Amino acid sequence: MRPLALLCGLRLALALEVYTNSWAVRIPGGASEAGRIARKQHFSYLGPIFEGSDYYHLQHRGVTKKSFNPHRGQQLLLKKEPRVHWFEQQTLKRRKRRFVSVVPTDPWFYKQWYMNNDVSPDLNVLSAWSTGYTGKGVVVTVLDDGIEKDHPDLVNNYDSKASYDFNGNDPDPQPRYSPSNENRHGTRCAGEVAGVANNGICGTGIAYNAKIGGVRMLDGIITDIIEAKSLSLKPQHIHIYSASWGPEDDGKTVDGPGILAMEAFYRGTANGREGLGSLFVWASGNGGFHYDNCNCDGYTNSIYTLSVGSTTERGEVPWYSEACASILTTTYSSGVKNERQIVTTDVRHRCTDRHTGTSASAPLAAAIIALALEANPALTWRDMQHLVVRSSNVALLKADDWVLNGVGRKVSHHYGYGLLDANIMVNLAKKWETVRPQRRCLIRVISSPQTIATHLVVHRNVTACAGTPNSIRSLEHVQARITLSYSRRGDLEISLTSPMGTKSVLVDVRPYDTSTKGYRDWSFMSTHSWDEDPQGVWSLELRNKGDYNNNECITHCRGLACPR
Known part of the structure; x- marks a missing residue:
């Protein structure tokens, strides 16, 4: 869909960028030409960002490592080089590990309740194991703050080829130890x-015969280059990348991958696993306390990632969980203080039963996907998303927004298509036939600026590119690419209704988002119309729902979540 332009009370809001001494450049002509230009302009040549690409990493030791101002002189020198087709001075990215800082009082359980029939339903892992699938032959890498490769419960499955330290620029992803053990996140995800x-x-990983790697990339300066290199590490060797991090979950940030990380996602799905596509599994986010919406996170909101939400052992929405239309499936995690959490490995050769948040849910889904990939190694990245949709079910998950979509599947903004079932997934995988090639149909909905006060609805009769090579009769992802300005961005609810009547809330009200910047060419994504026929009338609705006095709510709740 083409940009929707809205003008109302526009004011400028500036955010300070922190510039590094690294540059990404695109130089056709190979490594020798890139090296020549680097030497000529007194850069250090640090090699290609992607294997076999024209993108290279340059660094200048004469430029300060952190500055609020871009280096104009170096920019000008690169701009004058005719062989440099594109360059970008790297800026610091704000990325947070998606763990929840909860210290429970529960006793140590040593029992993995979410996979051993202690709750009903669980993830149905025992049934999948009984058919012989344990992840053998599958390589999973955790993109995080490192992995304790010599942990006695990981060492026999550790894969050095699937590991790297991009913070220290060496092959050893061992986490940096500290008194508070803050770099335990990746090790905990790996053990799951x-x-x-x-x-x-400790316990048992769901894919306990899979190979596990770790990328240390969150414990230091984070740039687009570092993210891109992490996402594109050994794409012919690594099958699944598991990530439990993203932009700030503060209810007011709208941020996503940069140019290079987006390229890494595209290259991974197009070329990874010998053309079948790398699998990117992503935690949906822990901003529920701040009413954050994971469609404002460009990583979970991407069609190339498989976004995973959380539920508690009682089948309730966790207090930290974010809702959005791009969540595809759900696994278990923690709830309130007296509810059980996830058992896994911990740093210093220890074990823990205190792994929490959507950080804990995504690795469980990655492990189940590894079982399905063992059952059928020929699955493409899109096949896997189809399988996840069909292997998730409502179970006992409680939410007030479950609806029946146009093809009869129940779907929720909190849970996607429901709780993932490992046994259903491996059985479907064994007999799955590859889907047809992906098609994209782009439709202009609004081409001229519109003004909105409190409500705007746009209807468009869509043929879905019928009669062209891009004709679509069965939907997968729906993206609405929107540009708008608004006096208070967080007051807006934006929704999209399909011809078959399925309403996707693309972004809900975010009381803490007071930005006047609006959305600039932002792609909102929904999976709620999966397999529907797209032909017919689509409705895009924008509504101001901030009339309950956001400021009063935020001021007087005194640390408690404001009621809706």
Whole structure:
């Protein structure tokens, strides 16, 4: 869909960028030409960003590592080089590990309730194991703050080829230790996937015969280059990338991957796994306390990632969980203080039963996907998303927004298509036939600026490119690409209704989002119309729902979540 332009009370709001001494450049002609230009302009040549690409990483030791101002002189020198087709001085990215800082009082359980029939339904892992699938032959890498590769419950499954330290620029992803053990996140996620079975240590990973790697990329300066290199590490060796991080979950940030990280997602799905496509599994986010919406996170909101939400052992929406239309599936995690959490490996060769948040949910889904990939190694990245949709079910998940979409599937903004079932997934995977090639149909909805006060509805009769090579009869992802300005961005609810009557809330009200910047060429995504026929009337609706006095709510709730 083409940009929707709205003008109302526009004011400028500036955010300070922090510039580094790294540059990304695109130089056709190979590594020798890139090296020549680097030497000529007194840069250090740090190699290609992607294997076999024209994108290179340059660094200038004469430029300060952190500055609020771009280096105009170096920009001008690069601009004058005819062989440099594109360049960008790298800026710092704000990325947070998606863990929840909860210190429970529960006793140590040593039981993985979410996969051992202690709750009903669980993730149905025992049934998947009984058919012989344990992740053998599948490589999973955790993109995080490192992985304790010598942990006794990981060492036998550790894969050095699937690991790297982009913070320290060396092959060893061992986490940096500190008194508070803040760099434990990646090790905890890794144990959920591939903790070794039958060795008397900690618990068992769901894909306990898979190989596990770790990328240390969150414990230091984070740039677009570092993210892109992490997302594109060994794409012919690594099958699944599991990530439990993203922009600030503060209810007011709208941010996503930069140019290079977006390129990494595209290249991974187009070329990874010998053309079948790399699989990117992503935690949906922990901004529920701030009424954040994961469609304002360009990583979970991407068609190339498989976004995973959380539910508690009681089938309730966790207090930290974000809702959005791009969530595809759900696995278990923690709830309130007296509810159980996730058992896994911990740093310093320890174990923990205190892994929490959507950070804990995404690796469980990555591990189940590894079982399905063992059952059918020929699955493409889109096949896997189809399988996830069909292997998720409402179960006992409680939410007030469950609806039946146009093809009869129940779907929720909190849970996607429901709780993931490992046994259903491996059984479907064994007999799955590859979907047809992806088609994209682009439709201009609004081409001239519109003005909105409190409500705007736009209807468009869509043929879905019928009669052209891009004709679509069965939907997967729907994206609404919107540009708007508004006096208070967080007051807007934007929704999209399909011809078959399925309403997707593209972004809900965010009381803490007081930005006047609006949305600039932002692609909102929904999976709620999966398999529907797109032909017919689509309705895009924008509504101001901030009339309940956001400021009063935020001021007087005194640390408690404001009621809706």
